[in-house]
Amino acid sequence: MTAPNEDTAIELVGVEHAYRRTVALRGVSLRVDAGEVVAVTGPSGCGKSTALHVAAGILRPQGGMVRILGRDLADLDETARTLLRRRRVGIVLQFGQLVPDLTVLDNVALPLLLDGYDRFAARTAARGWLVRVGLDGEADTPSAELSGGQGQRAAVARALVTGPSVVLADEPTGSLDTVGGEQLLDLLLAAARERGAAVVLVTHDNVVASRADREVRLLDGHVATEAVLR
Amino acid sequence: MSTPEVLLAVLRRGPAHGYDLKRDHDEWFPDGRPLAYGQVYSTLARLERDGLVEVVETRTEGGPERTVYAVTEAGEAHVQTWLSDPAPAGGGSTEEIVRKAIAALRTGADPAPFLVAQRAAHLRRMRALADEPVADPVAGLARDHLVAHLDADLRWLDLAVARTSQATTNPAAPVGGTR
Numbered sequence: 570m571t572a573p574n575e576d577t578a579i580e581l582v583g584v585e586h587a588y589r590r591t592v593a594l595r596g597v598s599l600r601v602d603a604g605e606v607v608a609v610t611g612p613s614g615c616g617k618s619t620a621l622h623v624a625a626g627i628l629r630p631q632g633g634m635v636r637i638l639g640r641d642l643a644d645l646d647e648t649a650r651t652l653l654r655r656r657r658v659g660i661v662l663q664f665g666q667l668v669p670d671l672t673v674l675d676n677v678a679l680p681l682l683l684d685g686y687d688r689f690a691a692r693t694a695a696r697g698w699l700v701r702v703g704l705d706g707e708a709d710t711p712s713a714e715l716s717g718g719q720g721q722r723a724a725v726a727r728a729l730v731t732g733p734s735v736v737l738a739d740e741p742t743g744s745l746d747t748v749g750g751e752q753l754l755d756l757l758l759a760a761a762r763e764r765g766a767a768v769v770l771v772t773h774d775n776v777v778a779s780r781a782d783r784e785v786r787l788l789d790g791h792v793a794t795e796a797v798l799r
Numbered sequence: 800m801s802t803p804e805v806l807l808a809v810l811r812r813g814p815a816h817g818y819d820l821k822r823d824h825d826e827w828f829p830d831g832r833p834l835a836y837g838q839v840y841s842t843l844a845r846l847e848r849d850g851l852v853e854v855v856e857t858r859t860e861g862g863p864e865r866t867v868y869a870v871t872e873a874g875e876a877h878v879q880t881w882l883s884d885p886a887p888a889g890g891g892s893t894e895e896i897v898r899k900a901i902a903a904l905r906t907g908a909d910p911a912p913f914l915v916a917q918r919a920a921h922l923r924r925m926r927a928l929a930d931e932p933v934a935d936p937v938a939g940l941a942r943d944h945l946v947a948h949l950d951a952d953l954r955w956l957d958l959a960v961a962r963t964s965q966a967t968t969n970p971a972a973p974v975g976g977t978r
Contacts, residue, residue, distance in 0.1 A: 612957070775953040776946065779925030786918075796919035798926050 573639030578603050578735045578767030579624050585641075586619055586632035593619040594630065595790040603734070606758060606768040608781035617771045617789040618663070624769060625737050626650050638734060655680055659728030659766075661738040661757075666718055667727070669713035673704060676712050677726045678765050684731070698726035701756060717744030727751055729760050736761050739771045751789055754780060802834065803842050807851060807878040808869055814855050814869040817843060828941050829933060853879055859958055895951060900959055910963055918956050921949050 579601040586594040591614045603606045609617045622628035623635055626642050638657055639662040642650060654660070663666045667676045674695050675682075681691035699705045707715065712723060719742050728736060741757060742750030754777060761768045772778050783797045785792055802824075809815065809823045817839045825833045843866075846852040851874035855866040872879070896917055903910035925946060931940040 612961070658930050775922065775950045776925060776929075779922045780929055781926075782923060784919070794915050794918075796922065797917075798919065 575638045575734065576603055577636065578638060579769065581620065581624060582634040583730040584623055584630045586623060586628065586630040592790055594623070597632070597787070597790070597792055599785055599792065601767045601769055603767050604765045605783065606761070606770065607782045608778035608784045609769060609771045609787060610773065610784055611787035611793070612779050613773070615688035616790040617787050619786065621737050621739050621769060621771045625658060626654050629699065637674045655684055656731060657734045659731065659736045659740045661724045661728045663739045663743060667712035667723055669711065670692065671712060672709050673712050673715065673723050674699065674708040675721055677730055680727060680731050694730055695726070698730050702753065718749055721745060722753055725757055729757070732764055734764070734765055734766050736768045738769070740773070741770065742777055801881070802838065803846055804878055804881040806839070806842055807846065807874050810852060810868060811875070811878065814867045816858070816865040816867050827938060829938050830945050832929065832961055837884040846874065855955060865872070896956070904963065911960065914956050914960050921953050925949050
């Protein structure tokens with residue numbers, strides 16, 4: 570079997586999805602190349618978070634095709650999808666989604682522990698990321714005790730600890746003040762650039778969007794405009 | 800424009816000639832339009848006429864003659880007042896992006912292509928600024944102001960797209976704020 574072509578990190582073709590009565594995505598097509606940073610923007614309810622969940626393989630769309638790193642998700646069973654997501658995709662969701670009972674260190678180490686790394690190696694790598702996001706002083710704090718901004722920084726560290734090829738972030742700086750948000754975004758983009766990873770930033774923040782190579786603007790569940798920014 | 804006051808503020812640091820003033824002004828506002836030499840000298844001439852600066856020395860250092868200016872007591876008082884008085888809060892000249900959108904709407908043209916292209920141009924400008932960080936934190940404040948203005952423009956552009964598309968789908972709806 571030939572290895573999949575990973576030049577295209579994310580590909581959505583004609584993706585459709587609806588929640589009970591609300592149509593969230595109406596035939597969205599989106600392609601993100603390896604090493605590219607794409608901002609997905611648009612007003613509230615335009616479908617941008619749904620698009621990210623579909624691109625992450627968290628949400629199975631009702632129509633269309635999704636490829637991550639050249640692999641059609643429809644061809645993968647649940648285990649293969651989970652492994653692909655855990656090893657190759659770093660995900661930062663809007664509210665951090667940390668495990669509240671675990672310490673900050675163990676939250677960041679979690680993707681590595683789940684992937685079979687021994688505890689010492691996983692925690693060493695996690696500690697390095699906590700230093701980079703400025704949370705080394707909170708390593709042993711239960712994540713439930715973090716502020717919103719600290720939680721977001723921990724979520725970014727957890728997304729990057731595996732060295733992913735794709736980083737998907739939903740409002741990654743939403744709980745941070747301007748300076749803190751800029752620093753975290755700098756860190757996220759620098760880490761992605763080091764690895765040549767693709768980044769998708771779902772955001773309503775123009776300053777965050779302006780850091781992308783390309784903006785894809787959604788309106789009412791479809792791609793309204795695209796603009797090259799670099 | 801407050802060029803005379805900014806030049807007075809530069810002169811508060813010590814006597815200087817026109818070239819120094821231009822260089823310091825441009826360093827203070829790295830993203831702004833550089834001062835033209837002609838503007839520096841014509842402004843200095845007006846400030847001297849009004850008694851706000853005075854000539855303290857005329858130097859010739861192996862080149863053309865250079866006039867060194869210093870701020871006078873009246874100039875110092877003027878700049879102090881300027882520094883503490885609030886600037887007019889908006890309501891000044893209408894920006895070109897607003898003029899273009901209004902002109903398109905008033906003449907029956909579709910403003911959407913312009914609004915979309917302008918959004919991209921603003922984001923590109925923001926990105927270019929982010930790619931060239933300002934090391935000096937004080938100059939960085941001028942940069943922050945520019946970014947905040949670009950952001951405000953972008954919000955207005957989004958609002959304009961939403962309002963004009965609403966007006967297109969519902970011709971009875973006025974283009975304007977709700978009350």
